[in-house]
Amino acid sequence: MYCELTERERAGIINPIFTCQPAGAQYASIGIKECIGIVHGGQGCVMFVRLLFSQHFKESFELASSSLHEDGAVFGALNRVEEAVDVLLMRYPDVKVIPIISTCATEVIGDDIDGVVRKLNAGLLKEKYKDREVHLIPVHTPSFVGSMVTGYDVAVRDFVKYFAKKTEPSAKINLITGWANPGDVRALKHLLAEMQVEANVLFEIETFDSPLMPSGNHVSHGETTIQELSDTANAAATFALNRYEGGKAAEYLRDKFDVPAIIGPSPIGIRNTDTFLKKLSEATGKPIPQSLVRERGIALDAITDVTHMFLADKKVALYGNPDLVISLTQFCLDMEMKPVLLLLGDDNAAYKNDPRLKELEENLDYKLEIVMNADLWELENRIKNEGLEVDLIMGHSKGRFISIDYNIPMVRIGFPVYDRAGMYRHPVVGYEGAMLLAENIANTWFADMEHKHNREPVLNVW
Ligand code: SF4
Structure with a gap:
């Protein structure tokens, strides 16, 4: 053979090639507008990941940690998630989406992040933030299985699962870019524009190539909106460009809402780009332009x-x-x-x-x-x-x-x-x-x- x-x-x-699941969930979360993820674990689970992201993009952006300490690692630390959500909402008046991303330690001690989300929804959010739109989304990413790639795939599915809502059918497609760069997102949007295809682009990190403006430097934020995530259930088709980075979400939308799933190919190279455009043309009825x-x-x-x-x-x-x-x-x-x-x-x-x-x-x-x-x-x-x-x-x-x-x-x-x-x-x-x-x-x-x-x-x- x-x-x-x-x-x-x-x-x-x-010398590992990958880092752990929570890193992938964090990568997906930075693509959402008005979103800051809270990683429920030790501070390093954010600090080192954030450092990698910053080194890669040369930009600043925000991620939070529940900052688990010794007592929490032994007795549980859901109180720190409650405090973290409260602090984040007080400090960032525009934040609407907060994924609670678990880690190896908090999965091992069995902290119930689904339960704490229910408790916060019924308590803190109703009482102190009743006039604000806030979405808390538990994302389970135990780092002792899978990798950053699995974490990305799981988080994309969980965001879609949380927001997707069937209303009116739409001619738009869902485009799940996978673990892409700002330049890739720009190039994909260019292909869609030339094809005259509208899309919910998940997760939109083109803005991580941010400008230095006269008003000063800016913190980068993703651009995928809650509305776009919600609309994924109504799309004409889902294109998950990477089988292992978005495939789960495409399958979920297919199984739950009958949205056809086209998984792959990653349009790298002439052959794969040809196939992607051909499938896009078939799904939308739009011709490939000259x-x-x-x-x-x-x-x-x-x-x-x-x-x-x-x-x-x-x-x-x-x-x-x-x-x-x-x-x-x-x-x-x-x-x-x-x-x-x-x-x-x-x-x-x-x-x-x-x-x-x-x-x-x-x-x-x-x-x-x-x-x-x-x-x-x-x-x-x-x-x-x-x-x-x-x-x-x-x-x-x-x-x-x-x-x-x-x-x-x-x-x-x-x-x-x-x-x-x-x-x-x-x-x-x-x-x-x-x-x-x-x-x-x-x-x-x-x-x-x-x-x-x-x-x-x-x-x-x-
Ligand atoms: S392996 Fe565990 S402790 Fe280390 S960064 Fe990942 S989640 Fe955090």
Whole structure:
């Protein structure tokens, strides 16, 4: 078999690829307007996650913690959730949505966050905040199972489940972007605008590329409104672009409200963008306009310039969020590259039946190893001790030391990326994303050719 899905056998993790479930729930919550999440756990469950987000976006934004201490960790700390909700509402008069996000400690001690939400709804909110619209949403994200990817998926489903309400049918679609960047959201909105399709965009973080205005710097907030979340039940279809980051919500809307669910593909690369637009056209009856055909042509032209001459047969190792890694693998194959190792940072049982991985299994004619529940040592060990030859690494900034130590060029992509400027602004989705990504890969390779004097003169004449 040329393509094999295995699981890390070694106990313990060395340099994890993912962080824990609550991080994913926090990522989803920052996409909602007038929303500040309260993470029910130790302060570090927010502080370190917030630091990662800030490093990635280079922006400020708000997340809160119930700040569990020793006594709470032993005897329960629901009183701290009650206090946290009260303080948040007093301090932020515009906040309407407050997810209560559990963590490993508060799940282990069995704090009943559903119960405290019922208590607050019946007490504090009725008495002290009776004139305010406030939504408290329990989100269970125990960090000893799943990963940040699962946490995102669960939180998206829980927000949709809480707000979705059937009223009048709408021609709008639901677009669940998955774990995207501001640049991706912009590119997706551009595709929708060209197709003249209106959408409830969940979760809208384009504004995390915020301006520095004459009035001063601004705190970033998401833009998905309560109205849009509520309208998801009336949509013509749900497009969950990433199977593992929004798929659950699409299935919920299908099962509960008969909203057709179109799960995937992540529109990364020409092939996947074509499929996305075709499905969008089928679901809405809107034709694909000539403007997008032209964009596709420009991207194809740019990709053709670099593919065969420079990228063909380059061996690539990829790691990160599963939908991103799998779609990038498809794009690399389309560009004649050879992905040789894919590292997925958790052990989701669904990977074994992922049709995209099955397709790779059926069609590859060289060895590609896919490791679930992987850490970055899986990559480093193969390079250092097992003779794996890799021409290029693609992944987030946590793998930068492997690139530096073994002198292998690296394309920064995914989350978090903090050691290159402005990457959150550059889309990887759509035709524009495909073009920028191919050029980024090529330019990274060109810099390596120069640095290592590897066929460097070719760059004078191509
Ligand atoms: S693993 Fe547990 S303690 Fe650590 S950040 Fe995640 S939820 Fe918090």
